[in-house]
Amino acid sequence: MKTTENILIIDLEATCWDDRPPRGQESEIIEIGVCIMNAATGKVSKNEGILVKPQYSKVSPFCTELTSITQNMLDDEGIMLEDALDILRAEYDSEDLTWASYGNYDLNMLQNQARRFNVDYPLSDDHINVKTLFGQLHPTVRKSVGMSRALGELNLKLEGTHHRGVDDAKNIAKILHWCLNQS
Helix, strand or coil: CCCEEEEEEEEECCCCCCCCCCCCCCCCCCEEEEEEEECCCCCCCEEEEEEEECCCCCCHHHHHHHHHHCCHHHHCCCCCCCHHHHHHHHHHHCCCCEEEEEECCHHHHHHHHHHHCCCCCCCCCCCHHHHHHHHCCCCCCCCCCHHHHHHHCCCCCCCCCCCHHEEEEEEHHHHHHHCCCCC
């Protein structure tokens, strides 16, 4: 596993529904939660949630209940996906840093959305799947578990709002730091 001195941690939130999406709507990124973690110390910096305006969907009541993100928030503060990806490149060196996410959902979603909207993929090829790594390294769990359960197994507190990218990125950093200290 190749790691840079600092690791970019990304957690996406996307439009979602309690059933199938309404006609013409699809799952789209609505928040890119991001932080930088120093691989040696675990110290987190530059933590933010970049709100993204969906092009084809609206935030459902189910999605708001899960993430706390409302359509009004995105209408008022959201930016275009292309601009959000430019922020990752410009402010987070996203093309040069090893990056991590909890599971492969974020990796696949970013690749799919970059293709879908015909924008350049903003991340390096060096990706750490923290969910898989945790399952491999934890002495008793030994399988894929959700982020909240992984924190519990490590006796770490889930900080902030679960399913808000800005907060989940920091929580993932805690799990990744534990994993890096196991080797």
